[in-house]
Amino acid sequence: MARRADYLVVHAHLFTMEGTGVGYLADGAVAVRGDRIAEVGPTSRLRSEFDADGILDACGCAVLPGLIDAHMHTPLAIVRGVAQDVAHWMQKALAPYSRHINPAAALAGTRLNVVEALKAGTTTMVDYATPLPGWAEIYDQIGVRARLTPTINALPPGGMAGWKLGDLYPLDPAAGEAALDAAAAFAAGWHEAADGRITVMLGPQAPDMLSREQLLQVKDIAQRQGLMIHMHVAQGDREIDQMLQRYGQRTPAFLDDLGYLDDQLLAVHLTEATAREAELVAQRGARMVLCSGSIGIIDGIVPPAHTFRSAGGLVALGSDQASGNNCSNIFNEMKLTALFNKITFRDPTIMPAWEVLRMSTIEGARAVGLGDTIGSLAAGKQADLIVIDLEVPQLSPVLQTPIRNIVPNLVYAASGHEVRDVMVAGRLLMRDRQLLTVDEPAVLAEARLQAEAIAGRVAADPVHAQLALLEPMAAGQL
Amino acid sequence: MARRADYLVVHAHLFTMEGTGVGYLADGAVAVRGDRIAEVGPTSRLRSEFDADGILDACGCAVLPGLIDAHMHTPLAIVRGVAQDVAHWMQKALAPYSRHINPAAALAGTRLNVVEALKAGTTTMVDYATPLPGWAEIYDQIGVRARLTPTINALPPGGMAGWKLGDLYPLDPAAGEAALDAAAAFAAGWHEAADGRITVMLGPQAPDMLSREQLLQVKDIAQRQGLMIHMHVAQGDREIDQMLQRYGQRTPAFLDDLGYLDDQLLAVHLTEATAREAELVAQRGARMVLCSGSIGIIDGIVPPAHTFRSAGGLVALGSDQASGNNCSNIFNEMKLTALFNKITFRDPTIMPAWEVLRMSTIEGARAVGLGDTIGSLAAGKQADLIVIDLEVPQLSPVLQTPIRNIVPNLVYAASGHEVRDVMVAGRLLMRDRQLLTVDEPAVLAEARLQAEAIAGRVAADPVHAQLALLEPMAAGQL
Numbered sequence: 028m029a030r031r032a033d034y035l036v037v038h039a040h041l042f043t044m045e046g047t048g049v050g051y052l053a054d055g056a057v058a059v060r061g062d063r064i065a066e067v068g069p070t071s072r073l074r075s076e077f078d079a080d081g082i083l084d085a086c087g088c089a090v091l092p093g094l095i096d097a098h099m100h101t102p103l104a105i106v107r108g109v110a111q112d113v114a115h116w117m118q119k120a121l122a123p124y125s126r127h128i129n130p131a132a133a134l135a136g137t138r139l140n141v142v143e144a145l146k147a148g149t150t151t152m153v154d155y156a157t158p159l160p161g162w163a164e165i166y167d168q169i170g171v172r173a174r175l176t177p178t179i180n181a182l183p184p185g186g187m188a189g190w191k192l193g194d195l196y197p198l199d200p201a202a203g204e205a206a207l208d209a210a211a212a213f214a215a216g217w218h219e220a221a222d223g224r225i226t227v228m229l230g231p232q233a234p235d236m237l238s239r240e241q242l243l244q245v246k247d248i249a250q251r252q253g254l255m256i257h258m259h260v261a262q263g264d265r266e267i268d269q270m271l272q273r274y275g276q277r278t279p280a281f282l283d284d285l286g287y288l289d290d291q292l293l294a295v296h297l298t299e300a301t302a303r304e305a306e307l308v309a310q311r312g313a314r315m316v317l318c319s320g321s322i323g324i325i326d327g328i329v330p331p332a333h334t335f336r337s338a339g340g341l342v343a344l345g346s347d348q349a350s351g352n353n354c355s356n357i358f359n360e361m362k363l364t365a366l367f368n369k370i371t372f373r374d375p376t377i378m379p380a381w382e383v384l385r386m387s388t389i390e391g392a393r394a395v396g397l398g399d400t401i402g403s404l405a406a407g408k409q410a411d412l413i414v415i416d417l418e419v420p421q422l423s424p425v426l427q428t429p430i431r432n433i434v435p436n437l438v439y440a441a442s443g444h445e446v447r448d449v450m451v452a453g454r455l456l457m458r459d460r461q462l463l464t465v466d467e468p469a470v471l472a473e474a475r476l477q478a479e480a481i482a483g484r485v486a487a488d489p490v491h492a493q494l495a496l497l498e499p500m501a502a503g504q505l
Numbered sequence: 506m507a508r509r510a511d512y513l514v515v516h517a518h519l520f521t522m523e524g525t526g527v528g529y530l531a532d533g534a535v536a537v538r539g540d541r542i543a544e545v546g547p548t549s550r551l552r553s554e555f556d557a558d559g560i561l562d563a564c565g566c567a568v569l570p571g572l573i574d575a576h577m578h579t580p581l582a583i584v585r586g587v588a589q590d591v592a593h594w595m596q597k598a599l600a601p602y603s604r605h606i607n608p609a610a611a612l613a614g615t616r617l618n619v620v621e622a623l624k625a626g627t628t629t630m631v632d633y634a635t636p637l638p639g640w641a642e643i644y645d646q647i648g649v650r651a652r653l654t655p656t657i658n659a660l661p662p663g664g665m666a667g668w669k670l671g672d673l674y675p676l677d678p679a680a681g682e683a684a685l686d687a688a689a690a691f692a693a694g695w696h697e698a699a700d701g702r703i704t705v706m707l708g709p710q711a712p713d714m715l716s717r718e719q720l721l722q723v724k725d726i727a728q729r730q731g732l733m734i735h736m737h738v739a740q741g742d743r744e745i746d747q748m749l750q751r752y753g754q755r756t757p758a759f760l761d762d763l764g765y766l767d768d769q770l771l772a773v774h775l776t777e778a779t780a781r782e783a784e785l786v787a788q789r790g791a792r793m794v795l796c797s798g799s800i801g802i803i804d805g806i807v808p809p810a811h812t813f814r815s816a817g818g819l820v821a822l823g824s825d826q827a828s829g830n831n832c833s834n835i836f837n838e839m840k841l842t843a844l845f846n847k848i849t850f851r852d853p854t855i856m857p858a859w860e861v862l863r864m865s866t867i868e869g870a871r872a873v874g875l876g877d878t879i880g881s882l883a884a885g886k887q888a889d890l891i892v893i894d895l896e897v898p899q900l901s902p903v904l905q906t907p908i909r910n911i912v913p914n915l916v917y918a919a920s921g922h923e924v925r926d927v928m929v930a931g932r933l934l935m936r937d938r939q940l941l942t943v944d945e946p947a948v949l950a951e952a953r954l955q956a957e958a959i960a961g962r963v964a965a966d967p968v969h970a971q972l973a974l975l976e977p978m979a980a981g982q983l
Contacts, residue, residue, distance in 0.1 A: 048981030107902065108910030111917060112843075112857035143898035320844075324917060327847035327855070354899045354918035365590075366798075366841065367848060369805035377805070379590035381982040420621035421832045423949050424585065424956035429964050430974045431983040432586030439589060439802060440832035442920030471901050478902035486907050496908045503526030504859040505909040 029078035030066075033453060034059040036412065037070045039085035040425070040433055044092055044389040044403040049381050049434055053427070057090065059410040062222060062452035067404050083448060087418045089433055091384075092403055093150025093172075093411035093451060094357040095391035098257075098295050098316040098345025101154050102128060104143065105136030105478055107349035109496070116325045119495035121350050126186075127484040130159050132477040137165050139474040140355050142467055144346070145171055146460070147356040147443030148413040150451045153293075153316075153345070153395055155230055155257060158213040167221050169465045170456050172411060174395055175217060176230035176257040177210040179203070179245060181237040192265075195272055196235060203241040211248060218254065223400075224452050228257040228293065234278050235269035242285060249291055255396045256287070260294035260308070263326070267299050279304040288313045293395060295345065297330050298322055305331035309340025314394035317386070319363040320354070321347030329367045333377060343391035344383070357387045358443040365438060380438035414448040415441070507556035508544075511931060512537040514890065515548045517563035518903070518911055522570055522867040522881040527859050527912055531905070535568065537888040540700060540930035545882050561926060565896045567911055569862075570881055571628025571650075571889035571929060572835040573869035576735075576773050576794040576823025579632050580606060582621065583614030583956055585827035587974065594803045597973035599828050604664075605962040608637050610955040615643050617952040618833050620945055622824070623649055624938070625834040625921030626891040628929045631771075631794075631823070631873055633708055633735060636691040645699050647943045648934050650889060652873055653695060654708035654735040655688040657681070657723060659715040670743075673750055674713060681719040689726060696732065701878075702930050706735040706771065712756050713747035720763060727769055733874045734765070738772040738786070741804070745777050757782040766791045771873060773823065775808050776800055783809035787818025792872035795864070797841040798832070799825030807845045811855060821869035822861070835865045836921040843916060858916035892926040893919070 034057075041055025056073035058065040066073055103121075105128060110120035128136070137156070144152060151172040156162060158177035166173035181203030182196060190197060210229055218227040231237055231245045249256050261267065261278045270278050279300060282288050288311035295316040297305055308315070317332040332342045344364060346355035361383040368378040385391075392402025401411050417425050417433065421440045426432040449457040456464050485491050499505050512535075519533025534551035536543040544551055581599075583606060588598035606614070615634070622630060629650040634640060636655035644651035659681030660674060668675060688707055696705040709715055709723045727734050739745065739756045748756050757778060760766050766789035773794040775783055786793065795810040810820045822842060824833035839861040846856040863869075870880025879889050895903050895911065899918045904910040927935040934942050963969050977983050 046981060048977075049983065051981065051983070105902065106904070107900075107918065108914040109904060109908045111913050112854060114852075114854055116853065139898055139901060146898060320917075323844045323848055325853055327851045327853045329848055349918070352917065353914050356899065356918075356920075359920075363844065366801045367844075370801055370807055370845060370848065373805045374592075375594065375803060375805045376590055376592055379977065379982070381977065418949060420617055420624060420945070420949065421834065422585075423617060424583065424953045426584070426587060426956055426960050428960055429969050430587045430972060430978060434983055435589050436586040436831050439798075439830065440585065440827070440834075442834075442837075442922065444920065444922045467898070471896060471898065475902045478904055482904050482906055491907050494907060499526075499857065499859065500908060503524060503529065504857070505527065505529070505912055 030076055032058040032060050032065055032077040032079040034081045034083055035073060035077055035079035036083040036085050036090055036414070037074065039088055039090035040417065041404065042089060042091045043067055043405065044385065045405055049384060050403065051431065055090070057404055057412060059453050062409055064404060064406055064408050064410045066406050083414065085414050087416065088447065089415040089417055089437065091413055091415065092388045092401065093413050093449065094148045094387045095151040095343060095395065095402065096144055096149045096346050096355060096357055097153045097293070097343035097391055097395050098318055098347055099140065099152055099154045099355060100156055100348040101137040101140035102133035102156050103136060103348035103350045104140035105132050105474060106481060108353050110350040111324045111353060113495040115495070116351055119493060123488065123490050123494055124350065124481060124485055127481045127488065132481055133157070133159055134161050134165065135473045135477040137162060138470045140349060141165060141169055141171060142462065142465060142470050144355040145169065145449060145456060145462065146446065147358060148446035148449060149355070149357050150411040150413065150449060151397065151401060153257065158209055163217045163225060166225055170454055171451050172401065173225050174228055175225060176228040177213045178232055179206040179210050179230055179237065180232040181241060196269060198238055200238060200241070203237045207241065207244060214252065214254060222452065228255045230257045233259040233262060233266055234282060235266045235273070239285065246287060255291050255293055257293045257295070259296055261300040261304065262296040262298050264299055277304070279307050283307065283311065290314070296322060297335065298326060298328050300331055302331055302334045305335045306338040309335045309338035314341045314343065316343050316345040317364060318345045318347040319360055319367050321352040323363060323367060325351045329371045333368050333372065341390055341394040342386050343394035344387050356443045358441050361387055361438045380435040383438055384434055410453040411451050413446050415445050416447045419445055508554055510536040510538050510543055510555040510557040512559045512561055513551060513555055513557035514561040514563050514568055514892070515552065517566055517568035518895065519882065520567060520569045521545055521883065522863065523883055527862060528881065529909065533568070535882055535890060537931050540887055542882060542884055542886050542888045544884050561892065563892050565894065566925065567893040567895055567915065569891055569893065570866045570879065571891050571927065572626045572865045573629040573821060573873065573880065574622055574627045574824050574833060574835055575631045575821035575869055575873050576796055576825055577618065577630055577632045577833055578634055578826040579615040579618035580611035580634050581614060581826035581828045582618035583610050583952060584959060586831050588828040589802045589831060591973040593973070594829055597971060601966065601968050601972055602828065602959065602963055605959045605966065610959055611635070611637055612639050612643065613951045613955040615640060616948045618827060619643060619647055619649060620940065620943060620948050622833040623647065623927060623934060623940065624924065625836060626893070626924035626927060627833070627835050628889040628891065628927060629875065629879060631735065636687055641695045641703060644703055648932055649929050650879065651703045652706055653703060654706040655691045656710055657684040657688050657708055657715065658710040659719060674747060676716055678716060678719070681715045685719065685722060692730065692732060700930065706733045708735045711737040711740060711744055712760060713744045713751065717763065724765060733769050733771055735771045735773065737774055739778040739782065740774040740776050742777055755782070757785050761785065761789065768792070774800060775813070776804060776806050778809055780809055780812045783813045784816040787813045787816035792819045792821065794821050794823040795842060796823045796825040797838055797845050799830040801841060801845060803829045807849045811846050811850065819868055819872040820864050821872035822865050834921045836919050839865055839916045858913040861916055862912055888931040889929050891924050893923050894925045897923055
């Protein structure tokens with residue numbers, strides 16, 4: 028007797044990402060029942076075994092697990108493109124804008140960024156932001172998978188007005204306490220919400236932005252509640268300077284002594300980590316997020332992900348933020364990651380296509396703690412998958428033997444708009460490039476309105492005189 | 506009395522690329538008459554001055570000069586994706602395939618690559634290939650602008666069977682003579698053809714691939730006929746080794762003594778050039794083509810374009826070839842160029858967005874010798890322009906003041922599929938992403954057929970055992 032399926036995806040170049048490679052299956056099929064994958068196998072067999080309500084014909088297409096963006100700051104999409112090609116990115120470009128992002132603008136930015144990433148095949152978004160009312164609801168409504176991380180820091184709520192470069196940050200324990208409480212409340216409300224599609228991580232912003240005691244409090248809550256910790260680690264020279272001043276230790280050694288370096292930690296960036304420090308973090312079992320595009324644009328640096336992986340660590344890819352990347356597109360991150368690392372080591376064999384594809388699927392899933400749930404196409408896993416049209420010039424021709432060219436072309440030639448259909452938890456969120464759960468033109472229109480209002484506030488704020496990009500504006504270069 | 510125009514492009518974010526920056530004009534318009542730009546200015550003025558047959562509404566769009574791809578090997582698109590992530594790219598990956606590219610397959614590759622590049626906004630293609638009958642006709646028919654360069658070398662026509670790594674190449678003067686004659690005949694037939702849209706360059710393949718005497722012959726013909734020379738220069742360690750063995754000189758010094766380093770030379774790659782050598786080539790007035798994606802993938806190297814430009818040289822961008830890039834997309838090259846150079850110098854201010862945009866428009870036009878004809882939007886120049894839809898998530902929101910974000914987003918967030926319309930020499934070749942002068946599905950279908958035939962011939966050829974990618978195929982990584 029035929030088994031029931033809600034969808035049968037058929038005739039695909041199927042990349043299951045099971046096993047140690049890409050798990051290719053020619054003329055493959057995926058049966059979906061409810062929010063899960065019921066079966067994966069040859070189209071002919073699944074056609075005969077399943078009675079499906081909907082057929083998704085993937086002939087001429089590649090089908091992959093949905094991609095994972097392991098580190099985003101979605102509100103900043105509202106000021107996309109105002110912070111690149113400058114030194115002192117934060118102070119001289121982003122901050123004069125970001126201080127004028129009010130809650131409505133932040134939510135418009137999140138909607139915009141989720142739509143952008145979804146259209147490029149990202150199905151799991153690990154977002155790091157202030158837990159505004161309405162933030163998690165966006166993910167709930169649009170239907171993508173989210174790991175939400177409310178910001179926790181102890182910086183003075185009124186700003187850093189009196190602070191001078193080189194001074195220790197004026198940590199405010201009450202501010203840290205409030206942020207910690209807000210994060211705990213957010214976790215109580217949203218962890219494992221939307222049938223498990225939305226989960227929560229704890230997000231101490233960086234080891235220099237709250238006290239040692241409050242870092243330990245975060246760790247304690249994380250352990251008791253089984254939450255991962257999502258933190259910027261060794262993200263810049265200013266952080267390292269703060270750590271040396273305050274504790275006489277660089278970040279990795281400090282975190283190791285604190286008991287932070289374990290598989291509960293998702294360590295973002297490691298921009299300033301030495302090779303030895305990257306190895307230490309990896310060997311302790313912590314996971315790394317590599318944001319190639321963002322750190323390339325902001326710092327001109329390639330973080331030590333190759334060393335981290337060589338030491339046995341798991342690496343996921345992240346897009347960081349649109350002001351200083353300037354896009355949230357895992358196809359972009361895969362290509363940049365492969366190429367930046369080849370260049371760093373002057374070796375074309377470093378980080379081949381299949382490795383970066385794993386970092387954005389199964390390895391990324393394991394890194395963010397969802398390896399049992401997503402990241403590959405296998406019976407029992409969540410039905411998060413994308414259908415990619417290969418019948419476009421830049422992915423043509425498809426060759427199968429003696430060398431199959433699909434994976435290299437997906438990494439080096441695709442740009443994300445080849446993604447035709449997106450399914451998350453068994454629900455189609457995009458079909459034939461049309462979003463089904465969100466009004467895309469309305470999202471763009473709202474983003475434009477909010478951004479124009481921000482631009483007006485920035486122009487009226489004397490601090491905008493600090494903007495480094497005023498000079499190229501005046502020179503007619505923008 | 507109103508002036509006549511064939512087209513009026515209106516309401517654009519216009520980037521004319523005139524002057525020293527990007528030449529921005531808000532609510533700009535372009536009047537096109539015949540194959541030329543009649544006028545550029547504010548929409549309101551051109552609307553009142555011109556009576557146009559066709560209106561192209563570019564509201565919400567950026568309009569730029571068509572992009573220039575200054576170095577392509579279009580036939581190799583037929584084996585896209587078989588040559589990356591390997592050492593010894595040529596011998597261990599490409600050669601076992603390329604030897605089976607017959608003329609029909611080569612032409613199918615050219616058609617595919619032209620379609621791919623055109624859809625990504627490239628309007629001028631500087632193609633380097635064997636001058637097969639039918640090659641130039643593809644450009645003639647599709648209507649893009651082309652600088653065609655027939656390959657000239659003196660390698661034995663029967664192949665390099667007896668040659669061993671480390672030996673001098675067995676140059677065959679008769680083969681060089683035949684290639685030179687064929688190139689001269691091709692130039693006689695196609696230079697300034699199609700109303701000047703198709704022009705020819707002379708293409709000695711590399712300084713080690715024909716004799717000193719034949720290099721001088723090429724230079725002599727180039728000077729007499731007013732043709733540029735398009736040559737791979739310092740492209741690899743094998744070339745440098747050949748030059749040292751044969752002449753006791755590295756390539757730049759050799760070419761300088763030979764009188765090759767002048768503004769007639771388009772020097773491709775300079776992968777192995779030292780900073781001092783790059784400066785020498787630039788100071789002599791020769792132009793450089795930088796193929797960031799290709800050299801990144803093939804060699805893991807960033808060529809010295811920043812040094813070359815700092816020494817006053819002109820740099821154009823090139824996509825090289827699809828087997829080992831793996832795409833021909835100048836948006837891709839702009840982004841990789843900006844980022845690779847930031848990383849090389851560990852400095853986020855190096856090669857800002859506006860500089861790489863100039864390299865693919867006005868600076869690129871000057872580099873390939875067409876600076877008076879194309880590369881910017883100005884009255885009297887050829888009407889080569891592209892309309893880019895900014896109302897897509899990855900390019901939203903558009904900000905105007907105090908900082909305009911369009912150019913950085915075009916470089917760091919666009920991928921080329923945002924190009925909506927393409928005009929070359931006053932003729933629309935693409936409108937609303939539909940190609941008007943070529944049957945895209947037929948091109949893809951023919952490419953697939955030819956590629957499958959090549960794959961069959963490769964599989965039947967014992968030489969395929971040399972393929973480095975057989976190992977990842979066996980390991981399930983492709």
